[in-house]
Amino acid sequence: MNYQTFQPHSDLGSLISCYWTLEVPEENNSERQRIIPDGCIEMAFILGDDIKRYTSKDEFILQPRAMVLGQTIEPFYIEPTGFVNTFAIRFYPYGFANFVTMPIKDLANKETPIELLFGAYTAKELEQKIIHATDTKQRIEIIENFLLEKLNDKITIDNIVKQTVEALLSSNGTESITTILKEDLSKRRQLERNFKKQIGISPKQLGKVIRLQTALKMMLNKKKDNLTNIAYESEYFDQAHFIKDFKEFTGINPKEFLGNENMALSTLFYK
Numbered sequence: 001m002n003y004q005t006f007q008p009h010s011d012l013g014s015l016i017s018c019y020w021t022l023e024v025p026e027e028n029n030s031e032r033q034r035i036i037p038d039g040c041i042e043m044a045f046i047l048g049d050d051i052k053r054y055t056s057k058d059e060f061i062l063q064p065r066a067m068v069l070g071q072t073i074e075p076f077y078i079e080p081t082g083f084v085n086t087f088a089i090r091f092y093p094y095g096f097a098n099f100v101t102m103p104i105k106d107l108a109n110k111e112t113p114i115e116l117l118f119g120a121y122t123a124k125e126l127e128q129k130i131i132h133a134t135d136t137k138q139r140i141e142i143i144e145n146f147l148l149e150k151l152n153d154k155i156t157i158d159n160i161v162k163q164t165v166e167a168l169l170s171s172n173g174t175e176s177i178t179t180i181l182k183e184d185l186s187k188r189r190q191l192e193r194n195f196k197k198q199i200g201i202s203p204k205q206l207g208k209v210i211r212l213q214t215a216l217k218m219m220l221n222k223k224k225d226n227l228t229n230i231a232y233e234s235e236y237f238d239q240a241h242f243i244k245d246f247k248e249f250t251g252i253n254p255k256e257f258l259g260n261e262n263m264a265l266s267t268l269f270y271k
Contacts, residue, residue, distance in 0.1 A: 003268050006136065009144050012151075015095035019140050022265075023048075024084035032077045033265040036250045039209040041096040041107070041200065042069045043089045043114065043143075045130045049082030053111065066114045066127040068096070070107030071200035073209070075251045077262070087130060087139050089147075093206060094165045097198040099150045104200040118150075158194045160187060164203055173210030174235040177203050211235070212249050215242060219258060220267060227254055 002023040008016040017040060032054065045066050052060040054077040063078070071093075097104050100117050115123035126146055133139045167180045181187050195203050215234040231242035246254050250263075257263055 001264070001268055004136075006140060008140075009148075012144060012147060015092060015098055015151075016147075017090040017092050017095075019136075019143070020088050020090060021136055022084060022086045022088075024080065026080075026083045030080050031261050031264070032079045034075050034077055034251065034260075034262045035072075036075045036263075036266050037072045037209045038213060038269065039071070039093055039206055041071060041091045041093070041104070043067070043091070043096075044069060045087045045127065045139075046085075047087060047131060048085030049080065051084070051086075052079045052081060053077070054079070063111050064113040066123060066130070067111040068107055068114060068117060069111055070104070070109060071206075072109050073201055073205050073249070074109070075249065078265075087136065089143060092165070093169075093199050094162050099147060103197045105196045108200040158198060160191050161194050161198050164191060164195065165199065165206070168203070168207045168210050172214040172234065173207040173212075175207070208245055209249065212245055215246070215254075216257075219254065230254075 002021075004021050006019040006021075007013070008019065026049070046063065050062045050065075053063050054060045060079070102117060106112075113123070114126070117123070118126070126142070129142045130139050133142060164177070164180050167175045177188065177191070181191065192202060195201075195206075199206060201209075211234055215230050215236075218230050218233060227242065228239050231239045234242065236242040236245070243253055246252075246257075250257060250266075252260070
């Protein structure tokens with residue numbers, strides 16, 4: 001697997017985490033890959049062969065070739081049908097809401113073709129430009145011009161939502177909403193309503209995903225040698241709490257995660 005990341009232009013740096021590309025040669029017996037939640041929204045362009053996304057054990061759909069992957073709160077499986085060549089934009093949790101008018105909650109747990117977000121003509125034009133670009137640098141220039149143009153037409157995201165996401169990110173998902181709101185609980189209903197609209201999931205769900213990310217990175221980079229230490233450093237109540245959250249978002253327990261062939265792609269992203 002050839003996975004690379006690229007940093008955005010400074011004007012988009014507060015909204016976009018990175019651009020990434022993935023190339024995987026065609027294999028005769030490709031493994032299904034389990035994709036686990038990462039708290040981000042992504043716009044992806046499939047430039048190689050089609051990719052299956054399983055909706056049940058045996059049923060699948062083909063992912064749209066130009067799409068937005070909304071927030072997810074449970075793992076799902078994908079499987080390449082041949083050569084993998086993908087170009088994608090990974091937005092911070094509050095980033096993508098600045099570019100569309102559709103409520104972000106309507107994008108959660110599914111792939112949405114970009115034509116439903118930007119209109120058929122605009123989406124087709126953008127997709128063709130991305131397809132015919134000569135390299136990643138040119139694709140980044142194309143998408144940045146497109147996003148900067150969209151950004152100028154949009155109102156910036158609700159400040160209370162942005163502050164909450166930033167507090168969750170800086171605390172690795174452990175900050176409580178009560179603490180973030182500084183005891184002004186009258187804002188809580190407003191936060192919950194706007195958060196789901198602009199982020200796609202609740203503040204509590206995002207916090208759990210971010211905290212799990214911290215634990216996963218420790219496991220993958222071998223910064224802690226046992227689950228008890230990982231649970232402690234990630235500020236879970238105890239090891240049982242850590243394992244419960246881990247299974248909720250990945251579908252397996254932590255010991256099964258490392259070395260699991262179905263987790264190769266997720267492992268690559270998290271490292």
